[in-house]
Amino acid sequence: MPGESDTEVRDRLASVLTAPGAALEVRQAAAVELAAAGDRRAFETLALLLNYRDEARARQAAAALARLGDPRTGRAAAALATNAQRVGYALPAIRLLVELRAPEAVPALTTTLERLLAQPSPAPHERIALACVEGLGALAGARGPAARRALRAATGHPRLAPAAHAALARAGDHTARV
Template sequence: MEDDFRALVDRVRASLTSPEEIKAYASLLHLVRDRTPAARERLARVLVAPEQPLWARETAAYVLGSTGDRRAFETLVLMLNYRDPVRCVTAARALARLGDPRTARAAAALATNPVRTHYALHPIRLLVELRAPESAPALIATLERLLDARDHHWPIARACVEGLGALGDPRAIPVLTQASSYPQLTAAASAALARAESHPKAPRPSPGG
């Protein structure tokens, strides 16, 4: 967590523009480093207190989530689908550490949401990291939709293909076969197919067929 937290601190500090913000952030970091139950309660209040700046909510959610405090869950899920990719990365890392059983369902809902496809990259990657029961079905559904759509969103489709390759789930064989016919996905889909077809539960050709 230390390297990730240091990167978060450096990024947030660079975005602050007034002495008041810098002072407020120093106070927040003091709470983070306190590590007492009372400090954790104050961090949790940052998540729900009105008029808190986004950087404060992000920092508090990351710290609480990374230490397994499930009060950070809702804030982290909101940031996982945020328009700023760097915040999505931070949220995904904290959610992966959080250990909340709701995480995979939330990531699957974000990854499969057709009106948020542009922001699906980090939910997809989180699903792959979690290897939850929801992971492969969500990636399969998203890839099927993108292959059939007018706008294929190639970076998102490629993330689905690569994720399915990492998961090696034989249920993905039909959609990976379809994906391999698209030049933008052929190499990644062929590699993913090889992994899926090597799974012990993958269907085997009938003798002589």
Template structure:
């Protein structure tokens, strides 16, 4: 049980109010601890059973996701798109470990949706961690839109800048130069451009050593 899951359990436990909720909570924990095929099947049933509370689905999805059980995918993507940042963060952590090939496409769709920009921080960070083919195009599209918009949504723009620097793709250079003109993005953009320049130099050094 990693720290992310312990934090999730502490948060959920603080939300419980009735004896029935505490009983259901303990039952879920028992299934997570059992970690056999039968227990995982019961956790998967929690994801689709009617009238189960969100916290129960969240625990079941996280437990399955970090074990690589793809039955958790739909619930985790739903939570990644949730309005509470703490739930988005938990879902992103599990999705990064699920290794479902659909994850990057789903995260890119959330990141590039103009109606969901305010909730895109954790999808941006997830795309950076995944280093998928969708990562750079999605971050570039979103950053370019935010640089041109009246509402720059600085936290999301900064996360895109940092993500593009971490990914180290030269396609981002012109957009990062444009981001550098904005005072709130300048430190992150300068650092990202330096990472791109350093990576280019390292690649050049490797190419030279091979001739």
């Protein structure tokens, strides 16, 4: 609105987040704009959208959360990444954890990877498993014993093996190399 102060604009956007009947797209747009302004009132809406079925919507929420810089983001992304019931929607949360280099990243990626590798076939969620392997490599997370075990197990899966070997090599672990 013309003549509104920055505070008034942000207050108006924040009211959209809780307005009854507001469309999802409108809430998301308001949350993204608030995040760009550094307004932490956007956090809850963006955290919910991070694990949304629509991957494009979740990616947009992840990007906004990264800009927002709220200290709760790592914990929220880790909770979403490790939710066994929602693993199919975890890719944006996993990538956000890696981008933020959050302290929760290595344990969350390790847990998710171990759970996927324990399934008879990780194929249904191969993109998620690969993101975990690549994330552990990027974070040098392979230095922890649990992460190394999970990455060594990933070397037994043809689609994951190259990234798992690379992650282990970055950590100075060449024992799994074939």
